[in-house]
Amino acid sequence: MxxxxxxxxxxxxxxxxxxxxxxxxxxxxxxxxxxxxxxxxxxxxxxxxxxxxxxxxxxxxxxxxxxxxxxxxxxxxxxxxxxxxxxxxxxxxxxxxxxxxxxxxxxxxxxxxxxxxxxxxxxxxxxxxxxxxxxxxxxxxxxxxxxxxxxxxxxxxxxxxxxxxxxxxxxxxxxxxxxxxxxxxxxxxxxxxxxxxxxxxxERAPLSLSYAKEIMRAAHTQSHAQIALMESEYQMKCANSEDSANAIAAFLTKQKPVFKGR
The missing domain is CATH 3.90.226.10 (2-enoyl-CoA Hydratase; Chain A, domain 1)
Structure with missing residues (x-):
């Protein structure tokens, strides 16, 4: 053994x-x-x-x-x-x-x-x-x-x-x-x-979690203005994702969203 x-x-x-x-x-x-x-x-x-x-x-x-x-x-x-x-x-x-x-x-x-x-x-x-x-x-x-x-x-x-x-x-x-x-x-x-x-x-949106992690780590060393801009940039990425579109549709139809990370 x-x-x-x-x-x-x-x-x-x-x-x-x-x-x-x-x-x-x-x-x-x-x-x-x-x-x-x-x-x-x-x-x-x-x-x-x-x-x-x-x-x-x-x-x-x-x-x-x-x-x-x-x-x-x-x-x-x-x-x-x-x-x-x-x-x-x-x-x-x-x-x-x-x-x-x-x-x-x-x-x-x-x-x-x-x-x-x-x-x-x-x-x-x-x-x-x-x-x-x-x-x-x-x-x-x-x-x-x-x-x-x-x-x-x-x-x-x-x-x-x-x-x-x-x-x-x-x-x-x-x-x-x-x-x-x-x-x-x-x-x-x-x-x-x-x-x-x-x-x-x-079970939550992988892109949201990943981007939130990246933003939070950057927040330790960057200014409020820099982080606000970074949030805006990543918000656009999320808003254009398949997961966000599906989650909004699921919310409107009172369904549970299934996130795929894209």
Whole structure:
């Protein structure tokens, strides 16, 4: 019997689920796991039927971040910049640049660059027992994977800096209050609720969801006037789509629209 896959991937309807599968190592991300995750992302991206991707972990951890065993010698530590650019940036860029929505289902500890991955997702649901953790100052490092920017966007500079310099664990209620996640779920039903949420979203107009994601991400760095113009441009694309025409006709006849993504 061979070893279990580092990442499991499955599709149900329009929803793909990517699950990290190094539970005994708290889903710590070593080189092989990073490659396996990227491969699963590419598979979801290539599948036109997939509209929403649920990203989660196995066991009691979403992912604890980089596997520190990889950094056991000084020569490897000197290569951390290369690891960030070569391995992590493609994972994060694939989430941010995808036309599909990503939902992080945070089933346990989301730590280090694993927290960056969770917060880069478009939406997030968190188990009530789960925590978010920025442990970098404990080991003499600074955040990576864009975590400083992500925390700033969600929490404001003072709370973000406090979380970083004090290496705080934040519980699920605090994460919800601060806007790091959208929803909480009981531990036993987290993945079920994440998939149900994803399935509901996947029934909506794919173009609307994709464009809304793109606009919202641009809104972090662009002006009000720029975003208003971008909205107008994408509104025209939507208005000229087959889905919009069919949805308006369905509304007028009191039918439920079926969206095809075109």
């Amino acid at each position: 061979g070893d279990a896959p580092l990442v499991t991937y499955g599709v149900d309807g329009h929803v793909a689920t990517i699950q990290l599968n190094r539970a005994k190592a708290m889903n710590a991300m070593n080189h092989d796991l990073r490659l396996a995750l990227r491969a699963a992302q590419a598979e979801a991206e290539a599948d036109a039927a997939v509209r929403v991707v649920v990203l989660t972990g196995s066991g009691n951890s979403f992912t604890s971040g980089t596997d520190l065993k990889e950094l056991g010698d000084f020569a490897t530590r000197k290569g951390m910049f290369d690891i960030s650019v070569r391995d992590y940036k493609p994972i994060l860029d694939a989430i941010a640049g995808s036309s599909k929505l990503y939902i992080a289902a945070i089933n346990g500890v989301a730590g280090g660059v694993g927290l960056s991955v969770a917060l880069t997702c478009d939406l997030a649901i968190m188990a009530r027992s789960a925590t978010c953790f920025a442990p970098f100052s404990n080991i003499g490092l600074v955040p990576d994977g864009g975590l400083s920017w992500l925390l700033l966007q969600h929490m404001g500079s003072k709370r973000a800096l406090e979380m970083i310099v004090e290496a705080q664990h934040l519980g699920a209620e605090a994460c919800l209050e601060m806007g790091l996640v959208n929803r909480l779920a009981e531990d036993a039903v987290l993945l079920d609720e994440a998939r149900a949420w994803a399935a509901t979203l996947a």
